[in-house]
Amino acid sequence: MSRILIIGAGGVATVCAHKVCQNRDVFTEVMIASRTKSKCDALAKVLNEKYGTNVQTAQVDADSVPALVQLLSSWKPVLVINLALPYQDLTIMDACLECGCNYMDTANYEPKDEAHFEYSWQWAYRERFEKAGLTAILGCGFDPGVTSVFTAYAAKHHFDAIEYLDIVDCNAGNHHKAFATNFNPEINIREITQKGLYWENGRYIETEPMEIHKPLNYPNIGPRESYLLHHEEIESLVINYPTIKRARFWMTFGQQYLTYLDVIQNIGMSRIDEVEYEAPLADSMANGQCSMVKVKIVPLQFLKAVLPNPQDLGENYEGETSIGCRIRGQKDGKEHTYYVYNNCSHEAAYRETGMQGVSYTTGVPAMIGAMMFLTGKWAKPGVHNVEEFDPDPFMEQLNKQGLPWHELFDVDIEL
Numbered sequence: 244m245s246r247i248l249i250i251g252a253g254g255v256a257t258v259c260a261h262k263v264c265q266n267r268d269v270f271t272e273v274m275i276a277s278r279t280k281s282k283c284d285a286l287a288k289v290l291n292e293k294y295g296t297n298v299q300t301a302q303v304d305a306d307s308v309p310a311l312v313q314l315l316s317s318w319k320p321v322l323v324i325n326l327a328l329p330y331q332d333l334t335i336m337d338a339c340l341e342c343g344c345n346y347m348d349t350a351n352y353e354p355k356d357e358a359h360f361e362y363s364w365q366w367a368y369r370e371r372f373e374k375a376g377l378t379a380i381l382g383c384g385f386d387p388g389v390t391s392v393f394t395a396y397a398a399k400h401h402f403d404a405i406e407y408l409d410i411v412d413c414n415a416g417n418h419h420k421a422f423a424t425n426f427n428p429e430i431n432i433r434e435i436t437q438k439g440l441y442w443e444n445g446r447y448i449e450t451e452p453m454e455i456h457k458p459l460n461y462p463n464i465g466p467r468e469s470y471l472l473h474h475e476e477i478e479s480l481v482i483n484y485p486t487i488k489r490a491r492f493w494m495t496f497g498q499q500y501l502t503y504l505d506v507i508q509n510i511g512m513s514r515i516d517e518v519e520y521e522a523p524l525a526d527s528m529a530n531g532q533c534s535m536v537k538v539k540i541v542p543l544q545f546l547k548a549v550l551p552n553p554q555d556l557g558e559n560y561e562g563e564t565s566i567g568c569r570i571r572g573q574k575d576g577k578e579h580t581y582y583v584y585n586n587c588s589h590e591a592a593y594r595e596t597g598m599q600g601v602s603y604t605t606g607v608p609a610m611i612g613a614m615m616f617l618t619g620k621w622a623k624p625g626v627h628n629v630e631e632f633d634p635d636p637f638m639e640q641l642n643k644q645g646l647p648w649h650e651l652f653d654v655d656i657e658l
């Protein structure tokens with residue numbers, strides 16, 4: 244019996260839940276819990292009608308360890324799949340330790356008041372998970388997630404030493420909105436407005452945001468301007484593969500997106516500190532007198548409220564994503580290149596799950612990671628990044644679960 248709890252009911256959780264319900268031989272009992280229960284109920288209704296399942300729902304504030312402990316001790320899941328926001332990683336890990344549950348997520352912890360992400364906060368839980376005999380799997384989406392598994396697969400099968408690693412993430416889709424983000428806008432804008440960072444010759448090199456860019460050719464898509472970003476998987480990959488001399492992460496952005504982003508930053512709407520806003524008191528307006536009240540708002544959270552919801556982009560989304568690893572290194576004393584990638588169609592993702600390709604490419608690996616744990620292939624007490632496990636069974640499932648991958652050997656990898 245494999246009883247799981249999914250926390251979050253957004254785009255990624257929706258895809259993961261569909262995939263969980265498609266694999267009922269592995270996932271026998273499922274609960275979806277989130278801040279807004281009505282979203283969980285709506286999702287469960289769709290799933291139960293489509294797959295004949297009996298998905299349960301609950302309300303939980305995942306910022307609160309006592310609230311989580313109450314839920315976990317009543318539902319008693321074997322595994323908690325955290326698909327809420329990176330802010331909740333530590334509270335959920337604390338509750339898992341208290342209740343004896345295993346843990347998995349897709350994004351590393353980030354404090355709300357600081358746009359900064361790194362693994363140290365979660366790696367600090369290693370000893371406690373190990374002592375409790377519990378497994379925590381970190382970063383099991385696409386990037387991080389599949390990109391780290393791709394790297395592990397390359398190291399296992401194609402290289403004696405990986406020396407140069409470039410992770411390339413292209414979204415060549417068109418959602419026909421002037422400006423929208425493909426996953427949670429607050430998390431997304433915090434990520435891409437940070438300084439760039441990459442690893443070279445044993446140290447990190449910082450760049451200005453979007454300072455380094457070049458056109459790269461993506462399979463079935465063609466050339467797209469690609470920008471060097473700081474991305475979390477680089478941090479664990481350079482530790483787990485110490486032969487890496489240089490590791491970088493690239494993401495494509497269209498000119499219109501960058502122009503909007505520039506404006507958002509220049510007018511202060513990407514700020515994550517509180518600003519005071521004077522608003523009319525609703526009751527006083529009804530009395531014909533207008534009293535004002537001072538409220539505190541965070542501009543980026545306000546912006547999220549007015550931007551399109553990434554969950555609603557799927558219907559008109561055309562085109563595809565292409566994410567992969569371009570690797571150069573040594574095998575049998577000779578230099579080789581290797582490019583492993585997946586292309587994912589937004590339309591196909593929408594037809595299957597009602598969500599666009601970015602949610603799909605994250606939610607499918609989350610389900611596969613959970614499957615790896617529940618079938619005993621990735622169960623190892625402690626806190627682990629995904630490249631620390633055997634990549635082969637995960638790669639096999641990618642092909643079966645909707646994210647087939649392709650390999651190119653000794654081609655020009657442009658980097």
Ligand code: NDP
Pocket residue numbers: 250251252253254255256276277278279282303304305306326327328329331349350382383384385386387388425426427428430553554601604605
């Ligand atoms: P959404 O904003 O669509 O969904 C987040 C969900 O979490 C919502 O249902 C939200 O509830 C819920 N939530 C937020 N705060 C709390 C809380 N305190 N307690 C309980 N529930 C809460 O985000 P996405 O689905 O787009 O992204 C989910 C995660 O996936 C994020 O962590 C993101 O960083 C990660 N991600 C990882 C990628 C990868 O490749 N590794 C790529 C893309 C995303 P409510 O509806 O009430 O707001």
